[in-house]
Amino acid sequence: MQEGEILVPINISRELPATEVLKQEKIFVMDENRAKNQDIRPLNILILNLMPDKETTELQLLRLLGNTPLQVNITFLRMTTHESKNVSRSHLNTFYTTFEDVKNHRYDGMIITGAPIEHLPFEDVDYWEELTEIMAWTKQNVTSVLNICWGAQASLYYHYGIGKYELPEKTFGIYKHRVADPKIKLVRGFDEVFHAPHSRYTTVSMEEIANDPRLFLLSSSEEVGAFIIMSNDAKHIMITGHLEYDATTLAEEYARDLHKGLDTSMPENYFPNDDVNERPPNTWRSHTHLLFSNWLNYYVYQQTPYQWD
Incomplete structure (x- = not known):
């Protein structure tokens, strides 16, 4: 192993564009042949990537899933009832x-x-029927599901009947959050107050979540509301923000919105001195890695059967 290289056995295709980037970042990527030589049962993780810039999201998630000593096999899933416009058919x-x-x-x-x-209302999304079929399938076929931003809202709506509602203006920036119960394994190692990015036009009701006995509000923000929600059986974990984002992702979204002529305010608590020419620091990276590591360890690895029936 080269100096500075991190041995993290994430098993993905050699040809995936993210593979070369991960190697350049000194993150070890395990190929299929090496994975077969390890006498352990790897975790099989399915990623339903609904983001338009799929290659960027692939890289962001693979960095996080690779940051544990667990061997992880990755399968990317797409919708057949929706045509992606920002990634090649190939x-x-x-x-x-x-x-x-x-x-x-x-x-x-x-x-x-x-x-x-x-x-869009959930039912007006062109792939909503296909998505609900997948979410129904997860009840018996997936140990734990981690849902992000709109995925979290869709999960809350489908599984628990909690809807979303529009905000007066876009929640956009980096915000402080508090942990409700640090003894919960998902947030083990978290500071009592931590930062996380948000980029969304809708939100969910903290009151509805708090009043649902099937759910636990694990983290929230005075500024932007509910953040980490977990079902009592840990089957579903909902993250209303974007911990997976890179330091520059919000800046790229801001430039994109301005280019489209949208009336979007500058991301809050983001650019140093509110100067768009200064590079924003990543103030959420450590908690992002903790959350993904805790999820993989406590809610996937330690809960999943060695052999499915």
Whole structure:
């Protein structure tokens, strides 16, 4: 092993564009041949990537899933009832599979990402029917599901009947959050107050979550409301923000919104001195790695059966 290289056995295709970037960042990527030589049962993680810039999201999530000593096999899932416009058909056909191809398998963990479709009622989303079929399937076929931003709102709506509502203006920036109970394993190691990025036009009711006995509000913000929600059986974990974001992601979204002519305010608590020419620091990275590591360890690895029936 080279000096500075981190041995983290994440098993992905050699041809995936993110693979080379991860190697340049000194993150070890395990190929299929080496994975087969390890006498352990790897975790099988399914990622439903609904974000338009799929390659960026792939890299962000793979960095986090690779930061544990657990061997992880990754499968990327796409929707068949929606045509992605920001990624090539070749990339999807090469690196993604469909629900039809995975529905007879079981997975130790699953991630459902966000999607920039908050303005639509859930039932008006072109792939909503397909998504609800997948979410129903997870009840018996996935040990734990981590849902991000719009994915979290969709999960709350489908599984618990908690809807979303529009905000007067976009929640956009870096905000302080508090942990409700540091004894819960998902936030083990978290500071009592930590930062996290948000980028959304809708939110969910903290009161509805607090009044649902099936749910626990694990972290929230005085400024932007509910953040980490977990079901009592840990089957579903909902993150209303974007801990997976890179330091510059909000800046890129801000530039994109301005280019589209949208009336978007500058991200709050983000640019040093509110100067868009200064590079924002990443003040949430350590808690992001903790959350993903805790999820993989406590809610996937330690809960999933060694062999599915």
